[in-house]
Amino acid sequence: MKRLLPRLLMAPAIGTLFLWMIVPLVMSIYFSVIRYNLMQPDQVGFIGLENFEYFITDPSFMTATMNTLLLVGSVIVITVVFGTLIALLTDDPFPGRNIVRILLISPFFVMPTVNALLWKHMMMNPIYGVLAQVWMFFGFTPVDWLTDWPLWSVILIVSWQWLPFATLIFVTSLQSMDREQLEASRMDGANYLQQLRYLYIPHLGRSFAVVVMIEMIFLLSVFAEIYTTTGGGPGDASTNIAFLIFKQALLNFDAGVASAGALFAVVLANIAGVFLIRMVGKNLDK
Amino acid sequence: MAYLQLRGIEKTFGEQRVIKGVNLEVQPGEFVVFVGPSGCGKSTLLRLIAGLETATAGTILLEGRDITNLPSSKRDLAMVFQSYALYPHMSVYENMSFALKLAKADPALIEEKVSRAAKILNLNDYLMRTPKELSGGQRQRVAIGRAIVRAPKVFLFDEPLSNLDAALRGQTRIEIAKLHRDLGATTIYVTHDQVEAMTLADRVVVLRDGLVEQVGTPLELYDRPANQFVAQFIGTPQMNMVAAANLKALGSKSGLKIPEGGYVGLRPESVILVAPGEGEFEAKVELVEALGAETLIYVSTAWGAQLVARQTSRTPLTAGANVGVKIDTSTAHFFDAKGRVAAVN
Secondary structure, three states, rough: OOOOHHHHHHHHHHHHHHHHHHHHHHHHHHHEEEOOOOOOOOOEEEOOHHHHHHHHHHHHHHHHHHHHHHHHHHHHHHHHHHHHHHHHOOOOOOHHHHHHHHHHHHHHOOOOHHHHHHHHHOOOOOOHHHHHHHHHHHHOOOOHHHHHOOOHHHHHHHHHHHHHHHHHHHHHHHHHOOOHHHHHHHHHHOHHHHHHHHHHHHHHHHHHHHHHHHEEEEEEEOHHHHHOOOOOOOOOOOOOHHHHHOOOHHHEHHHHHHHHHHHHHHHHHHHHHHHHHHHHHHHHEE | OOOEEEEEEEEEEEEEEEEEEEEEEEOOOOOOEEEEOOOHHHHHHHHHHHOOOOOOOEEEOOOEEEOOOOOOHHEEEEEEEOOOOOOOOOHHHHHHHHHHOOOOOOOHHHHHHHHHHHHHHHOHHHHHOOOOHOOOOHHHHHHHHHHHOOOEEEEEEEOOOOOOOOOHHHHHHHHHHHHHHHOEEEEEEEEOOOHHHHHHHOOEEEEEEEEEEEEHHHHHHOOOOOOOOHHOOOOOOOEEEEHHHHHHHHHHHHHHOOOOOOOEEEEEEEEEEOOOOOOEEEEEEEEEEEOOEEEEEEEOOOOOOEEEEEEEOOOOOOOOOEEEEEEEEEHHEEEOOOEEOOOOO
């Protein structure tokens, strides 16, 4: 009786969570093993793993997988490297530091779609974009970023959005840096680069791990930036797995193949996750 | 010729003058302790010597060489920090060899120096551990080891014992004293604890508000304090300070000229309690602190003065008892109205 009541009281919350997690997963699994194309509503029934075969043999599949990994990897590298540099640069007090910090963090408040539109029209447009103006000022031919460098444009846009997050985490971490350790290293004769290598970078290790993990979770499913700017194109040059699933479901109306793709994305996320956790997990133990 | 010399050192932080002109000479092999209440500038003075702060005015000479504007690493000094400031991501060995490694010393030489320092400090079994796997006392020893390995001209200690518990503090104090005797290295040690100052120092520098109040051997400071501040700062329990006006009777009895408006300082052992009526004046016992080896008795006189007496024998007195007080005038200190030592004869 004593155990029953608390369990009973917790049941609604646990039940909701369970349903919330399990129902979509089970439905995805169910849809992925049946014939379910909105264009051919008459053809139904169990087809085993055929949807997976379709998804994996799709000519865009390899490109999309590589694009996903490239996007996630590049954005993580860019945000971690530049985030560290910016955090170190703004670590020492200077007049107006708080305003600078707020400005540095503000891109994170911009919605992904708005962010993508800003870059598409105001920065990267080959005729009236800011970058085109800069190029013309120096006498170069403006670059049509979204056509010529579609994936790198998306990477740039997403990096701009996520750089503040990394910076914020590193700035807070640097504030807990022990001043006496830095002084001790100064007395030991360490210059700034040596302090960076032996003190700052090891100190930031845990924050690196946090940034890499969180960014990975969010960047595997980048969608709005691609949809708003390149639409996955030209061809499938900037299509990632999330966008490919969207194309299967809402452009090809094939819910079955899209579900199979969604399950593949889960597997991909887990594989990437295992590698990353292996890589950075050591830091979290400390 | 002094080994380390400070000449007219001043330091201002913004509007605030923290060090107001300090002159000091340290002889080779000497153990000098800076002591003073918090905010007196003792740590700042040490940091100025270490080169972690730059002096606003004045010069610092080490072996006749002007080091006032040299970076810390070029000064040939090593410092033990209050928090030890061990590098948390390195093993004990790496911590101790860091300076030599940065100086690109020969690995065999590094190995030899580190193992010698580790042997002195009993750290051989811990060389491969990281600082967080060590106890407070061991961390302390690693911090000292890091300084020893560099074989500096002067060792600087910034309140190194304040993070240890009382028992370990006493033990480490003895170890530091022994280490200094073995190495014979010139040492400057900052503390706010006057017991540490008295037990470790060859000479003590008492600081207040950025100025040196007195420099001397521990017993000189105890026996001949230059002013009221030093007199009250050195010694526990504090020296009794009685307004001279209240001790006129004492003056007439002993034939001493007590300065007008000044104070008489009496060490607790100069206050002797006797049976009522036998002393120079009467008092009432307020509190008895029996510490075993010694007994502290706090008494108050009819004219409102509080005195503490120290005696090595135990006492049957309890709070509320009436006693007579006798003063050993030969060990009394006399100060004028400004707190300076006054001549009384």
